[in-house]
Amino acid sequence: MTGWPHMHVEMVGPGRTLLLKLRGPWAFDGEERFPTLGDMRARVQIGDFEELGRGLVINGTVQLTEVIDPVYTTALVFPPALLAGSRRRWLIVGGGDGATAREALRFRDTExxxxxxxxxxVIERTQELIPSFWAECQRDLRLAIDPSDAGKVLEGMADRGEKVDILVYDLSDAGNEETNPFPESSADHLYTEEAFRVAARCVEPGGVFVAQLAELSPVRFGDHLRYREALKKVFRHVLSYRVFLEPFGYSESFVVASNHEGSFSHSPPEPVESRLARIYAGDCSAVYSSRWHEHLFALPPSIARRME
Incomplete structure (x- = not known):
């Protein structure tokens, strides 16, 4: 495009391409290999987007930017935090940019x-180049950062009977040849029914599991439905929700699930504002409210019918 010497081009579907203007060359552009995953490789880029602030791109796909961080991260973290009986122990699978950990640590009962x-x-370069994602939470003594294969960690926890109150899947999307130059992702093995079963064993009976699960729209919904069906075989309660994110070019979807023995509704037992005032130490008034919470779970009828 004329006048755009620096740009990010991303396929978001078989018939859709996302074109984002960068203010200059990539601030960081590197490749990482994972010997424990058959020497799989990943490309990590960090750059300054014209409208979206500094952002992280993995394997050609935007993961998070400064502008959408408050919207995406609260959509991922707040619903499970509001629905869980306790937020004492968290496990974040993925989330190497630090934003999810930052928010988890702001809940008053987080231990x-x-x-x-x-x-x-990703962990080291985002701490260096996008410090707002971390907000210095890497120095919090309650946070343990483990650069390991999460699949192995989950299996070890399940075998030892270790459980958490909230388990967050904050992963890159699974590999997709239609939208990604890297057909394999380091997260692929974590999106299987078997992996979900292992994850469920790591969650307290009244605890909550949450995951981001790709696009959910009238255009593309197959991946979400497939993962949702796998989760329904593992968890008693499974609820879908979504939020539109401009840098993604589509509505990113999430699933919150639990094996709680009682009822499980997306609506917390008290108004969102008053509940957050009790359990959350930060200021979220600009990015979260009762109306926004309800909006996340208000799927269009055509999509809601597919859930059934």
Missing amino acids: SVRLVDISRM
């Missing part, structure tokens, strides 16, 4: 957060 991300490069 420990374990972040397991195989990419040491």
Whole structure:
């Protein structure tokens, strides 16, 4: 495009391409290999987007930018935090950019957060180049950062009977030849029914599991439905929700699930504002409210019918 010497081009579907203007060359552009995953490789880029602020791109796909961080991260973290009976122990699978850990640590009853991300490069470079994602939470003594294969970590926890109150899947999307120059992803093995079963064994009976699960729209919904069906075989309660994110070019979807023996509704037992005032130490008034919470779970009828 004339006048755009620096740009990011991303396929978001078989018939859709996302074109984002960069203010200059990539601030960081590196490749990482994972010997424990058959020497799989990943490309990590960090750059300054014209409208979206500094952002992280993995394997050609935008993961998070400064502008969408508050929207995406609260959509991922707040619903499970509001629905869980306790937020004492967290396990974050992925989330190497630090934003999810930052928010988890702001809940008043949080005692420990374990972040397991195989990419040491993402962890180190975002701390250096996008410090707002971390907000210095890497110095919080309640946070343990583990640059390991999360699949192995989950299996070890399940075998030892270790459980957490909230388990967050904050992963890159699974590999997709239609939209990604890297047909394999380091997260592929974590999106299987078997992996979900292992994850469920790591969650307290009244705890909550949450995952981001690709696009959910009238155009593309197959991946979400497939993962949702796998989760329904593992968890008693499974609820879908979504939020539109401009840098993605589509509505990113999430699933919150639990094996709670009682009822499980997306609506917390008290108004969102008053509940957050009790359990959350930060200021979220600009990015979260009762109306926004309800909006996340208000799927269009055509999509809601597919859920059934």
